[in-house]
Amino acid sequence: MSDIPRLRVESGTVVLSGPWTLAEMLPMLDLLRSGLEAVPASVRHWDLSAVSRLDSAAAVLLWRSWQGAWPASLAIGPLHRQVIARVAELPQEMPPPPVAFVHLPEFLGRQVLKALANLRGLITLFGQLLLDCAYLARYPGQIPWREFSANVYKAGALALPVTALVGFLIGVTISYLSALQLKTFGADVFIVNILGISIIRELGPVLVAVLVAGRSGSAMTAQIGVMRVTEEIDALSTMGISRSIRVVLPKIFGLTVAMPLLVLWTSSVALLGGMLAALLQLDLSLVYFLENLPRAVPVANLLIGLGKGVVFGFVIAVVACHFGLHVRPNTESLSANTTSAVVTAITTVILVDAVFAIFTRHVGVPQL
Amino acid sequence: MNQVPVIELQGICTSFRGFAVHQDLSLQVHAGQIVGLLGGSGSGKTTLLREILGLHRPDAGLVRLFGVDLNDPDVELQRQLRRRLGMLFQHGALFSALSVFDNIAFPLRELHCLDEDWIRRLVHLKLAMVGLGNGHGKLMPAELSGGMVKRVALARALALEPELLLLDEPTAGLDPDRSQNFVELIGDLQRELGLTVVMVTHDLNTLAGLASHVAVLADHRILAFGTRDEIMTVDHPFVTGFFGADRRKLL
Ligand SMILES: Nc1ncnc2c1ncn2[C@@H]1O[C@H](COP(=O)(O)OP(=O)(O)O)[C@@H](O)[C@H]1O
Ligand SMILES: [Mg+2]
Numbered sequence: 001m002s003d004i005p006r007l008r009v010e011s012g013t014v015v016l017s018g019p020w021t022l023a024e025m026l027p028m029l030d031l032l033r034s035g036l037e038a039v040p041a042s043v044r045h046w047d048l049s050a051v052s053r054l055d056s057a058a059a060v061l062l063w064r065s066w067q068g069a070w071p072a073s074l075a076i077g078p079l080h081r082q083v084i085a086r087v088a089e090l091p092q093e094m095p096p097p098p099v100a101f102v103h104l105p106e107f108l109g110r111q112v113l114k115a116l117a118n119l120r121g122l123i124t125l126f127g128q129l130l131l132d133c134a135y136l137a138r139y140p141g142q143i144p145w146r147e148f149s150a151n152v153y154k155a156g157a158l159a160l161p162v163t164a165l166v167g168f169l170i171g172v173t174i175s176y177l178s179a180l181q182l183k184t185f186g187a188d189v190f191i192v193n194i195l196g197i198s199i200i201r202e203l204g205p206v207l208v209a210v211l212v213a214g215r216s217g218s219a220m221t222a223q224i225g226v227m228r229v230t231e232e233i234d235a236l237s238t239m240g241i242s243r244s245i246r247v248v249l250p251k252i253f254g255l256t257v258a259m260p261l262l263v264l265w266t267s268s269v270a271l272l273g274g275m276l277a278a279l280l281q282l283d284l285s286l287v288y289f290l291e292n293l294p295r296a297v298p299v300a301n302l303l304i305g306l307g308k309g310v311v312f313g314f315v316i317a318v319v320a321c322h323f324g325l326h327v328r329p330n331t332e333s334l335s336a337n338t339t340s341a342v343v344t345a346i347t348t349v350i351l352v353d354a355v356f357a358i359f360t361r362h363v364g365v366p367q368l
Numbered sequence: 369m370n371q372v373p374v375i376e377l378q379g380i381c382t383s384f385r386g387f388a389v390h391q392d393l394s395l396q397v398h399a400g401q402i403v404g405l406l407g408g409s410g411s412g413k414t415t416l417l418r419e420i421l422g423l424h425r426p427d428a429g430l431v432r433l434f435g436v437d438l439n440d441p442d443v444e445l446q447r448q449l450r451r452r453l454g455m456l457f458q459h460g461a462l463f464s465a466l467s468v469f470d471n472i473a474f475p476l477r478e479l480h481c482l483d484e485d486w487i488r489r490l491v492h493l494k495l496a497m498v499g500l501g502n503g504h505g506k507l508m509p510a511e512l513s514g515g516m517v518k519r520v521a522l523a524r525a526l527a528l529e530p531e532l533l534l535l536d537e538p539t540a541g542l543d544p545d546r547s548q549n550f551v552e553l554i555g556d557l558q559r560e561l562g563l564t565v566v567m568v569t570h571d572l573n574t575l576a577g578l579a580s581h582v583a584v585l586a587d588h589r590i591l592a593f594g595t596r597d598e599i600m601t602v603d604h605p606f607v608t609g610f611f612g613a614d615r616r617k618l619l
Contacts, residue, residue, distance in 0.1 A: 021561070022529040023452055029481050055529040055561055057482075060489045079560045086493060094488040097469070097506075229464070329510040332465035 003052065004028065007035040014039055017050035020058035036065040044072035054080040059087040068092045118344070121322050128244050129252065129318075136245070144250050151254025155216040156262055163211055167266035170207060171199065171273025179281040188282045192289055193366065195274040196297035201364065204267030205308035206353055209316065212259065213345040217320040220251050221341040224324025225334045248325070252317040259313025260306045267305060300364030308356055312349050319345040372435040373398050374532055374564045375420060380429035382415060389415055390426065391588040397581075399531075402558055402565040403593075404575045406610060407585030413568045414458060416585065417534050420566070421455055422446075433532065454530030458537050458568075460517040462509040468495075468520050469505035475527045494523040499549055514541045522550075526557070533557075535567035539574045551577040572611075 005018045005025055018024070025032055048054070063084060070088070074081075136143050178194045224247060227233045236243050271293075278284040323341035327334050375397040382390040389412035397403050407413045418424040419431060422438045431438045436449055462471050472491045476482055482490075495505060498519040512520065518541055525533060533554075539547035551574055557563050569575055575582065575596075582599040584591045586606040592599055600611060 021531075023448075023531070026479065026481060053561055056493050057486075057490060057529055060486055060493070064486070064489075082556075083560055086496070087489065089496075090489055090492055094485055094492070096484065096488070330464035330508060 005032060005058075007032060009039060009043060012043055013045040013047050014043055015047045015050065017052075019053040020051050020062075021053050021055045022057040025058060025061075032061070036061065039065070046071045046074045046076075048074065048076040048080060051076075051080060054083050056083060056087060059084045063087045118322070121326060122318060125248070125318060125322050125325070129249065132242070132245050132249050136249075142245065144246055147246065147250035148254050151250050152258045154219075155212065155255050156258030159212060159215055159258075159262060160265060162215070163208055163262055163266045164269045166211060167204070167207060167270035168273040170203065171195070171270035171275075172277045174198065174203070175274035175277035176281060179278060183282065188284065189292070191274075191278050191282060191284060192292045193296040195271060195278070196293050197301060197366075199270045199274065200267050200297055200305045201301040202353075204270060205263050205305050205312060206349070207270075208259065208262045208266050208309065209312040209349040210346055212255070212262065212313070213316045213320075213342055213349065216255060217316045217345045218338050218342050220255075220317065220320035221324040221327075221338045222334065224248075224321060225327030225337055228325070228327050229329045229331075229334065231329075248321045251321055252314065255313040255317035256310055257313075259316075260309035263305055263309035296366055298364045298366055304356070304360055304364055308353065311352060311356075315348050315352060316345045319348060371399060373432075374401075374434060375566065376430070376432040376435075377416075377420070378430040378432075380416075380419065380426045380431070382412065382419065382424075382426045388588055393429070393585075393589045395583060395590045395593060397564060397566060399564050400558070400562050401581050402554070402563075402579050403567070403581045403583055404579035405566060405568045405583050405585060406570075406575075406607075407568075408606065411585050412588070413585055414536055417455070417536055417566070417568065420534060421453065422450075451528055452531045454525035454528060454533045456518070456521050456525045456533070456535045456538055458540075460509070460521040462512075462517060462521055462524070464509050466509075467505065468500070468507050468509070468512070471509070471520060472524045472527050475524065479528075490527065491523075494526055497526065497553060498523045499546070515543065515546060518542060519546075519550075529561070531561075531564060533563055533565045533567075535565065535569075537568050537570070539569060539571045544573070547571065547574060548577070550574070554578055 003018045003024075005020045005028070006016065008015045008017075076084070175191065175195055178191055179188070182188050182191055182194075224233075227247070233243050233247070236246060275284075275286055275289045278289060279286060320341045323337040323344070327337045373396040375395065377393060377395040380390050380393040382388070393416070405413055405416070415424060419426050420433070422431070433449055434452065436445060438446075438449075440446065462468075463474065466474060469491055472494055473487050476487045476490060491505070492502060495502070500516070500519055500523070504516070504520075509517065509520070518538065522535075522538065525535075535554075538554075539550055542550060554563075554565060554567075555578060558565060565578075567574075567578070579596060581594065582596055583593045584599060584602065584604070584607055586604065591604055592602045592607070599607065
């Protein structure tokens with residue numbers, strides 16, 4: 001360590017000494033570089049015999065300062081000469097790897113193709129699911145009950161606290177804001193209609209879908225993705241175990257079952273929050289609220305909400321599993337696919353919600 | 369030898385969930401030695417290498433590299449220390465999102481001192497050293513065979529021109545030809561650069577061709593440490609079992 005790489009020019013000879021290694025050169029790299037550049041081209045004699053260690057980083061540095069040719073005379077130990085000889089064998093020019101320029105039309109085309117490929121993948125997965133269901137109907141002994149219940153527990157039961165918290169706060173907020181408006185019109189009692197319809201029919205399902213897509217959807221993609229990266233999926237197939245029945249199917253049905261339950265739970269808690277806010281803000285008693293709720297909100301709304309829950313859960317799980325199954329075995333692809341899964345799931349959920357809104361526009365609207 | 373030992377382990381104790389792996393283990397490796405670390409499967413060889421690297425902290429004991437305590441709080445000192453080490457992990461541990469070329473170039477780029485041309489030359493050099501061609505640089509780690517992963521990982525471990533090289537089962541998964549090349553490569557590097565090498569290996573040929581010293585890890589400690597010939601004479605079930613009929617080959 002006490003020794004450092006040194007460079008001297010004396011009487012027409014460049015004398016190098018000390019350890020010429022990357023670690024030793026780093027602290028004084030600029031000095032050494034400028035020293036090597038300052039060597040006049042007329043000096044063609046190099047003495048490296050006093051160099052204690054010479055690694056390939058230093059050899060590349062020297063070779064470049066010799067402009068890719070051996071100097072006229074070179075005093076160097078045989079081991080060090082070998083190091084430089086290795087560098088000398090490299091091609092003179094090191095062209096940078098070609099940078100791929102992406103043109104806009106090409107980029108757009110790729111995106112469209114990717115979207116189509118994803119759509120195809122989703123349809124394939126759906127078809128596989130139907131085939132699996134048919135298979136399981138014939139061999140009911142193979143239904144993966146344990147995985148199914150584990151998924152209901154993970155995606156449903158464990159999500160109860162967070163969905164309750166968010167639902168409660170949203171309920172309070174909506175109730176509070178609506179109460180401010182309603183008060184100015186003296187239409188206090190309509191808070192029941194506003195809260196009931198908006199939460200049960202619309203907000204509850206969508207809120208839960210967004211939370212679950214972020215919580216369980218991403219987890220599903222990541223889990224299947226890592227299983228692909230570590231070849232666990234391949235190990236399963238070699239044991240003759242269908243990956244779609246054992247891994248994909250329980251996830252999809254688990255979430256499809258858990259979602260409507262979560263929707264029911266979250267909507268109830270959100271209504272509770274709204275009721276409490278109404279009590280404080282408008283002096284509307286809880287009993288009055290509950291008594292009027294069935295009248296203001298026809299039961300069809302509850303069914304629509306639960307139906308949305310089923311469909312949303314199915315969509316989120318299918319999208320998550322699709323992206324998980326298409327993770328390529330590297331970390332970058334894993335993170336990209338997890339992101340895509342969540343974004344696609346939420347977008348699709350909102351799209352489906354719009355479709356629901358169109359087709360159920362005459363259903364469950366209270367006639368006053 | 370009055371030099372500071374490159375690796376100094378003193379009184380290392382390690383246990384996982386109450387299950388002891390190392391008990392009062394001590395070892396000194398000096399500059400220029402190529403130490404073959406022998407031990408049964410699950411005897412804690414990988415764990416020992418991880419402790420030398422500072423990736424795992426032993427329950428008790430002292431680890432010094434180049435005379436620097438790994439618990440030294442000086443961050444810059446620790447960083448400089450790490451640059452003097454190269455590690456070949458048992459399963460390669462290549463960055464899966466980077467191509468082979470970028471995997472090897474990564475530690476060099478992280479120095480922020482070298483220009484691209486320099487880095488490209490160094491990467492080509494390392495690739496050539498481990499017997500891979502230019503075309504392999506574009507491949508992704510997932511597209512490599514097990515042996516190629518090993519070789520790329522070695523090239524990456526060598527990228528920073530380390531003074532201390534730790535190899536975890538370097539020749540496992542290589543064909544005999546490749547592992548002979550590997551032995552020659554490490555031998556050459558050792559002579560050129562005065563590398564210190566600690567390698568875990570079960571391959572007698574690698575051991576015979578490369579190791580100047582052998583350390584035997586058994587009964588939770590370094591049972592014996594010495595030159596190859598010295599170790600051959602140790603009378604312990606593991607040692608006699610390991611060399612067994614192959615004793616001749618080593619000599
Ligand atoms: N992270 C860990 N957690 C728990 N136990 C571990 C861990 N790493 C290693 N072990 C245990 O320590 C022992 C030694 O492991 P290892 O060092 O990998 O053995 P080997 O000598 O085969 O490389 C094994 O019994 C292993 O089960
Ligand atoms: Mg191991």
